[in-house]
Amino acid sequence: MRAVFASKDGFFNRSVASPVIRSNDVKVTVDATSINPHDIKAMTQLSDNNEVVYGYDVVGHISAIGNAVKHFNVGQRVIYSGTDKRQGSFAEEQVVDEKLIAKVDDHFSDIQLAGIPLVGLTAYELLFEQMNFIASKNANTGKKLLVINGAGGVGSILTQLAHWSGLIVFATASPNHFQGLLRNKVDTVVDYHKALRPQLNTFVDGTAILSNLDDYFDAAVQLTLPHGIIGTTVSSKEGIQFSKLFEKSLTLASEMVFTKANTHFRDETQGQILKFLINLMTLGEIKPVISKVISGGITAKNLSHAANILSTSHAAGKIIILNRPCK
Amino acid sequence: MRAVFASKDGFFNRSVASPVIRSNDVKVTVDATSINPHDIKAMTQLSDNNEVVYGYDVVGHISAIGNAVKHFNVGQRVIYSGTDKRQGSFAEEQVVDEKLIAKVDDHFSDIQLAGIPLVGLTAYELLFEQMNFIASKNANTGKKLLVINGAGGVGSILTQLAHWSGLIVFATASPNHFQGLLRNKVDTVVDYHKALRPQLNTFVDGTAILSNLDDYFDAAVQLTLPHGIIGTTVSSKEGIQFSKLFEKSLTLASEMVFTKANTHFRDETQGQILKFLINLMTLGEIKPVISKVISGGITAKNLSHAANILSTSHAAGKIIILNRPCK
Structure with a gap:
């Protein structure tokens, strides 16, 4: 699959094996993601030869499930933030523990959902x-x-x-x-x-x-x-x-959003909170705030563009990257 | 009245006017007090010519009430910690806002009660x-x-x-x-x-x-x-x-115990908490921990003695000073 790695010099595309699924994981095809100040800050702190796939916002579809997964099935649409201890969402596919994710129906678009999880x-x-x-x-x-x-x-x-x-x-x-x-x-x-x-x-x-x-x-x-x-x-x-x-x-x-996943402490509450937030969105109580949508796929070029906007413009709201290749 | 002042060189006795009562104050004859690490620490930080009456534990009797006092009468037995912005309890008499105090009956002795308020x-x-x-x-x-x-x-x-x-x-x-x-x-x-x-x-x-x-x-x-x-x-x-x-x-x-009194923020809860603690004592759920009782009055000599014990012996529990003059 295609993944976008970050190094201290910037983003670059690379083909890698699809991530290995564990028993409590679902595998997700990433439909859209978003970039966060966290990603840019972490990137500036990378040492030489250190290359990481960032990205902590996903709306996507489940393509496979681990043998202990209880609450999710192949084909379902989900959102999540994940953990910074595993490969991030700047990739075609990602694996994530089912406790961290929430189901979403088609009421909202990928654009509306992709910026919700981490923030x-x-x-x-x-x-x-x-x-x-x-x-x-x-x-x-x-x-x-x-x-x-x-x-x-x-x-x-x-x-x-x-x-x-x-x-x-x-x-x-x-x-x-x-x-x-x-x-x-x-x-x-x-x-x-x-x-x-x-x-x-x-x-x-x-x-x-x-x-x-x-x-x-x-x-x-x-x-x-x-x-x-x-x-x-x-x-x-x-x-x-x-x-x-x-x-x-x-x-x-x-407050550090990855604490629960990284310490396995009440991590199931993150799926519950995402469900709660989606419900508030459905009721019209909260709305996603989107400043920019970049289509054409999760690529090094598009991520560099998004990172530049985030770093330089004091953008209000989220920058969404849709995982549709350029036509 | 007699008061024990602290200076950077130690405690000394002095005769002073009885403190002035404000409309929400009660005036209390101090029957017993206790010394706290706070007093000793504050004393070491005094500058030259700075003299203060410390003491933030009292069991005593009300001798007068201000004209706006609602819940207390002359003759009642009370306990309180007070505030470090007014004259402390190392004195014959003290004034204190009625919000900060609690009534006590004769179920417990002065010794049992005097060390409760601040801790x-x-x-x-x-x-x-x-x-x-x-x-x-x-x-x-x-x-x-x-x-x-x-x-x-x-x-x-x-x-x-x-x-x-x-x-x-x-x-x-x-x-x-x-x-x-x-x-x-x-x-x-x-x-x-x-x-x-x-x-x-x-x-x-x-x-x-x-x-x-x-x-x-x-x-x-x-x-x-x-x-x-x-x-x-x-x-x-x-x-x-x-x-x-x-x-x-x-x-x-x-947690700083004088915050409520000093900022006038929910200060009435201190009287309520003292009442709650006395109730738990009456039920046998908590007990005062007393390591030493010094009788013979709240005097410079007795307070120096108490401060020495507190500073040097790692005493477990409270040192009580009874305000009865030596016979």
Whole structure:
């Protein structure tokens, strides 16, 4: 099969054997994928001669199942994010543990679905598992959430999920993204170029930091209510000053979407969360945010193009790559 | 009235005016108090000419009430921890906001009650508010907690509360404290001189770090289950490496007992928690752990003596100072 490898010098096409299926795996023909900041960041950290197939968003069809697979059959359409410990989705075919995947019907297109898994799982887990908000419609009414970087992939879904769950949502972005933020159910847009405090004019129960933890840690400490929670998907380069949390008895929660799959801890919940998200999409409560669709196949050329857009344009929403060869 | 001031050189007695009562305050005649590591640590950080009355444990009697006080009357016996922003309990009299206090009857002696407030509030808030375990009998059955430093004041109450709530409790200490730990409902005692992992032979849902965060942070990351929580009452001197949390998507929760009073955030819950703890004591579910009683009054001499014991002997449990003058 064709796979697109990443090296420190960029993407390149290569023909490789179809991946080997284990007893709990399904094999999937990838219909569409998406590129994430994770892929680009990991690529820059590759050493010489290190070549990896990235890609952690899939909508596809099952072509084979392992002998212990219980809940899926050949021919079914599925979505998933997977794990960064196995070959990613920048390939014609991929194998994935059945616990991590969810069935989807034909209600939504490949374009609508391909960008959901990684950002949807991250946003759900951060908000409803790590930050302890309640995953039920209007269950958090009266509470307030600040999102640092509301315009990115995770932010775009997280603000919609937060709104659905009843939270009043404040989110930072550049003013050119304000219209998009409002469409994604942000109540108060906050210009990240200016001081945050006067723009909020309130304190929040929780702050989700989706980029630049080092830059925004102090602001989060300042703006979060006592006994509140700061949740983050991004790590600190400099090492944060944990002592600052004590004055307000704050909590700091980390979210890494591959934890469950990599540690085999509650990994079946990822399939369940994807099902839950698809249901919310069907009900019209959340919508995928797509900035660009690239057709013509999952190729080195198309992935380089997508990576360039993601790196340089501060794109709001997802870049989808359809696995249809050029005609 | 007599008050015991702390300076960088030690404690000294001084006569001062009785503290001024505000509308939401009660004035309390201090019958007994206790000394905490907090007091000693704060004392070492005093600058020249800086003199403070510490003390954050009281059992006493109300001698006057402010004009807005709703729930208390003159003559009632109460306990509380208070706030480090006002004069502490190392004095004949003290004023405190009524939200922070709880009534007690004569079922327990001054000795039994005087050491409860600060460690009880800290243990309750850490376990049931910050670490999200459920504050109900046997509600956390099947879950596991590791306590770093189970023998100290907070540890002594925390392990009992954890056991009552259904947790399986592992706690570190020096072997000479193992009998005390077992009396305080620790299931598995862990020698802190040796590697922790082989002694536990399991992973835990949460780790409470009650001393030496810098020394035990890595062990807590290793021993806590994915998506688990590390709670701590102690800050880091060196600045912890937050990036280590991401592999398991761990959460780090801080607990500082004065947060509520100092920020006026849910401060009424402190009176409620003290009531709850007294009720658990009455039911025999938790017991105060007292290592030493000093009678003869809250004086500079007695407090110096208590501080010396606390600093040098690794005392398990509380040192109580009774406010009865020498005969």
